[in-house]
Amino acid sequence: MMLNGGFFRLPDDLPNPFWKYPMYYIAFHKYANQGFYKNEFQGLTFPNNIAGGPPTITGEEILKNTWQVETGYSKWIDVAILFGMVIxxxxxxxxxxxxVEKVKPIIKAAFAASPRQSKLISENPSSSLPDEARA
Known part of the structure; x- marks a missing residue:
């Protein structure tokens, strides 16, 4: 889940059909990383070293452009989603x-039940039959 959760790859770099849509949104790393980045970068300004750009860049621009973080909701929503996942x-x-507690005895009973064996009656002349019945 780490690779498809955006932990090693940025969200726009993930292949769309399978890895991004179902897997990216159920991976806990998405919400943990986004909450962390929002906590660290929102509300801050940094000097911009890009030539021809503005002298400063905001933390929100870094979140959107560099880390590709969804900024439409608060970091506390990310924390709530993580706690919801835990629960x-x-x-x-x-x-x-x-x-498993309910089904395991049923499965054990099904596998333990062997086919019914026919009862074999063995003839033993020295059995406890009366003498008249042996003759």
Whole structure:
């Protein structure tokens, strides 16, 4: 999930069909990195070393242009999404545990049940039958 979460690649560099749309948005790294970058860069100004550009550049411009961070919402939304993921994943894990707890005995019983064997009656002349029945 680290590669498709934008941890090593910028969002615009990810291939669109699979990696960006479902995977990028469910990866926790997206929200952790964006929240971190928003916390560090928003509201700041930096000197601009690009020739012909303005003397300063804002943190919002760095977020949008360099790091390709979505600035349409607050860093606290990113934190809330991360906590929501923690709760959701714990609930999913709990559900899986309960499901396995219920289904595992059924599966064990299905595999343990062998086909019914016919009862074999062996004839033993020295059995405890009366003498009249043996003759």
């Amino acid at each position: 959701l994943y714990r609930l999913m894990f709990f559900g899986i545990l309960k499901l």
